[in-house]
Amino acid sequence: MTHTLLHQVLVAGLVVPVGLAAKAEQRSATGAVVRFEDDTLVRCDLVVYRKGQAGAAPGSVLGPPLLAVEVTSDVSRPVDLGPKKNLYERYGVPSYWVVDVRGDEPELVVYGLGGDGRYAEEARVAWGESCALTRPFPIELVPDQIFARLPRRVVPRRMIAVPDEVRPHASGPDLPGSEEPILIDAFGRRWPTGAEKVELWDGCPVFYGAWDDRDVEIAARxxxxxxxxxxxxxGEPGTMTILPGPARRPVLDGRGLDAEEPSVPEDLVCGSVERLPVEVEAS
Structure with missing residues (x-):
């Protein structure tokens, strides 16, 4: 089963029970684009939000939803359980569910926002178990009933699927200076064609996939x-992140006019690469 098909099956299993449990003033959507701020946009596998949060574009949500659900894969697991979880926490998403598949049977992990503004793991519901929740609406989670139609072998093959929503775009606004955050209007015209998922965190594009040095060179250009x-x-599944370049400081040229000079050597600015654990600051 491919990654995309696995997501579709798992999300489809949750749509009906979540839709039936949601309150009258709440709405749910799959594959929704959540816009937290002008420089931060994420794509959720399933969200529940207040009716008044619906954006002008179909499937768009303005501000933190009541519930965000992510289905993990080898590509997204480190992010979904780390930086992206921290991002949802920082923006005050009250409930966050993770559907995790490491073998043949999916497990639901439930996080809730506490009074201290931090997520706490409220439940870990394995196959054959059940858990009753009260927020963002009363619901009983029973994985073997929710995902009853799931094939017994669900481990996805390692391949990159191009989402249906990826389409060529006309040129958008010019990119800002390399040390400045990238805003949604400029970023939305530059979707890559081989990403499993694309998001924008604090002005930093995040591409999900299996990337190598050739992709780094293309991204640098x-x-x-x-x-x-x-x-x-x-070559391993994960993410590629585009970080701001070093700030440039003004200096005087020989004519006494302002000129720009990089604050670090040029060879560390354009196309430089860091191979580090996923780390996008959450504060």
Whole structure:
């Protein structure tokens, strides 16, 4: 089963029970684009939000939803359980569910926002178990009933699927300076064609897939002056993050006029690469 088909089956299993349990003033959507701020946009596998949060575009949500659900894969697991969880926490998403498949049977992990503004694991519901929740609506989670139609073997093959929503776009606004955050209007015209999922965190594009040094070179050309970071070994599933370039400070040229000079050597600015664990600051 491919990654995309696995997501579709797992999400489809949740749509009906979540839709039936949601309150009258609540709405649910799959594959929704959640816009937290002008420089932060994420794509959720399933969300529940207040009716008044619906954006002008179909499937768009303005502000933190009441519930965000992510289905993990080898590509997204480190992010979904780390930086993305921190991102949802920072923006005050009250409930976060993760559907995790490591063998043949999916497990539901439930996080809830506490009074301290931090997520706590409220439940871990394995196959054959059940759990009753009260927020964001009363519901009983029973994985072997929710995912009853799931094939017994669900481990996805390692391949990159191009989402249906990826379409060529006309050129958008120019990119801002390399040390400045990228906003949604500029970023939305530069979707890559081989990403499993694309998001924008605090002005930093995040591409999900299996990337190598060739992809880094392409990204360096597409986002000149910025730092391209592989968050795992080349060729392994994970994310590639585009970070702001070093700030440039004004200096005086020989005529006494302002000129720009990089605050670090040029060879560390354009197309430089860091291979580090996934780390997007959550505060």
């Amino acid at each position: 597409a986002y000149p002056g910025r730092v391209v970071r592989l968050d795992q070994a080349p």
